[in-house]
Amino acid sequence: MSKHDGKRIGVLVMSYGTPESMDDVEAYYTHIRRGNAPTPELLAELKGRYEAIVGGVFPLRENTNGQVAGLQDKLEQLAPGQFSCYQGLKHAKPYIEDGVQQMANDGITEAVGIVLAPHFSTMSVGSYIKRAEEKANELGITMTFVKQYHMHPKLLLALTERVADGVARLAPAAGGADKVKVLFSAHSLPVKIRELGDPYEQQLLETSAAVAKAANVSDWQFTWQSAGRTREPWLGPDILETLPVLAEEGVKAVLVAPVGFVSDHLEVLYDLDIEAQAAAKKLDVALDRIAMLNRDPLYMETLAESVIEALASLGKE
Ligand SMILES: CC1=C(CCC(=O)O)c2cc3nc(cc4[nH]c(cc5[nH]c(cc1n2)c(C)c5CCC(=O)O)c(CCC(=O)O)c4C)C(CCC(=O)O)=C3C
Ligand SMILES: [Fe+2]
Known part of the structure; x- marks a missing residue:
């Protein structure tokens, strides 16, 4: 060697x-x-x-x-x-x-x-x-x-710390830590990946479930974001569809954990921090997101x- x-x-x-x-x-x-x-x-x-x-x-x-x-x-x-x-x-x-x-x-x-x-x-x-x-x-x-x-213990630990911090930050707005909804998210892909037996969705759910468990989060779900601008169908629901449903259900505070991304970039700084944030404001839902991993x-x-x-x-x- x-x-x-x-x-x-x-x-x-x-x-x-x-x-x-x-x-x-x-x-x-x-x-x-x-x-x-x-x-x-x-x-x-x-x-x-x-x-x-x-x-x-x-x-x-x-x-x-x-x-x-x-x-x-x-x-x-x-x-x-x-x-x-x-x-x-x-x-x-x-x-x-x-x-x-x-x-x-x-x-x-x-x-x-x-x-x-x-x-x-x-x-x-x-x-x-x-x-x-x-x-x-x-x-x-x-x-x-x-x-x-996606299941490396140190990756899960870094994400868990961020989710736990975020839930604590939002707890007052939600009326208690157990009332914060954690929304794990990732970049959508065309629905056709399902026909290919692609592991993407399964792996994202594995990461989300493991982090939720370690951070003691009981109320979480997974949603997609940043679907491409093409005519074919993309995996959903998109976060912009999920937020109104949550508001309807009485959720007051949402922590977004974009676990499919590792860096501050367009899909986080625009799609979440500007677009999803504006949607949440309109719905009177407090929205925050975990810090990205970066370095x-x-x-x-x-x-x-x-x-x-x-x-x-x-x-x-
Ligand atoms: C799975 C996935 C990841 C995560 C995994 C990974 O990191 O690889 C990712 C990350 C990113 N996607 C990014 C940007 C864009 N992605 C686009 C379009 C597309 N993304 C796709 C998939 C993914 N993309 C696909 C299937 C398309 C359709 C076109 C095609 O079939 O290839 C478009 C076109 C316009 C639009 O459709 O929005 C843009 C501008 C940036 C950089 C942002 C910056 O510059 O800060 C990042 C990190
Ligand atoms: Fe992309």
């Missing part, structure tokens, strides 16, 4: 990617749409959402950079001199293929890939892995992948330990 010959193992850290600037939004959106430019209406709508959150900075870029650096530090602590992290983004530069190419340029022949999203779907993590694998095969790099880490040390340990485990399960030391 590599560590015996002094060569480092590459770690390809993959994430969604975000535009570099407002002028770059169109190219980014076109890439997401597999080369089809968005209509002017769709483009204006997306630019409007970014303008509402960014003020000139796209937070996902900083956060992904920070997570890659944080993982490198953690791996250095756990296994000094053994790993080198590279970034590979799905829809922005450096693309996944660029990250693999960089590893090859640096003489890496063995690598582990991990995505900054805890739950596996063929349409999300699966497609990151496919792209990395194709490029790695082309360049003669042997790669193994972390497919999911949380427990999340960095989750990633580092998952990388090391993936390597060990290959039968290597």
